[in-house]
Amino acid sequence: MQKTDADLPVLYSFRRCPYAMRARLALLVSGQRCELREVVLRDKPQAMLDASPKGTVPVLILTDGQVLDESLDIMLWALRQYDPEQWLSPQQGSLEAMLALIAQCDGEFKFHLDRYKYPERYDNVDALEHREAAQGFLLGLEARLGEAAYLFGEHPALADMAIAPFVRQFSQTDLDWFSAQPWPRLRDWLSGIVGAGMFERVMEKYSQWVPGTDGVVFS
Structure with missing residues (x-):
């Protein structure tokens, strides 16, 4: 496990949540590194609730303090930074x-x-x-x-x-x-x-994040 960089965005995630899965897929394919904090939904960390009171995952806190707490918004943000597989530009349709x-x-x-x-x-x-x-x-x-x-x-x-x-x-x-x-x-x-392989990567298991400790560098 790598120590996190204080300048990385922070991602609160839950491995089995499909909304969090798709956010992680977009972050991975776009190469957006973040500090992943694995959440147990029955024991949500206060830091996550302070950032997003609705209490659902995923939540991405950008380095400028902006909070994205809708999975599709996280996907679009990541892919607009870098979209090497052209996920935003389909061959058919729009x-x-x-x-x-x-x-x-x-x-x-x-x-x-x-x-x-x-x-x-x-x-x-x-x-x-x-x-x-x-x-x-x-x-x-x-x-x-x-x-x-x-x-x-x-x-x-x-x-x-x-x-x-x-x-x-x-x-x-x-x-x-x-x-x-x-x-x-x-x-x-x-x-x-x-x-x-990409899906297998985003489904890797992580221990519950404990406040005051480093998360996992996800990239």
């Missing part, structure tokens, strides 16, 4: 089209995903009804992937990396069921992303 698809993921799909994966957190919820309702979004992705290897062309772009962590979470809720569904292109797309 940045605006990608953002619209991500909004569908973060809206209706995430609503049903939460109630499918965590029905005990909600009143009067039938998990299977929400699984069925979520399939419309996934079938739309399957159709897009019939035109190219990725959602907006033959190479990964912002939409792929912002959406894949949530499809991964959906798939792992009942992997046998997911594997039996008629979306082979979606499964291949997901496997290609989560099986890549």
Whole structure:
């Protein structure tokens, strides 16, 4: 573990959170070094809550004190610093089209995903009804992937990396069921992303950050 540089941005993250995953993916591909502080959600550090009272991850505190506490804002900030894989410039479509698809993921799909994966957190919820309702979004992705290897062309772009962590979470809720569904292109797309070295890097395990200690240099 490397000691951190006081001049680095600070990233509060939680390994298994899909929002934090996509933020880490963008920071990694853009080469933006930061001090990663792994958070345990039941024991949130006060420094994180002081920076972002809503108490969700990821939170990125820039060196000038600016706080970014939305994962998509972190992705866009990082990629606007340096975008070597052209995630903001898809082969097909536009940045605006990608953002619209991500909004569908973060809206209706995430609503049903939460109630499918965590029905005990909600009143009067039938998990299977929400699984069925979520399939419309996934079938739309399957159709897009019939035109190219990725959602907006033959190479990964912002939409792929912002959406894949949530499809991964959906798939792992009942992997046998997911594997039996008629979306082979979606499964291949997901496997290609989560099986890549970049995704493995952002899923490395870190100990819970303890206030007063150095975080991990993430790059």
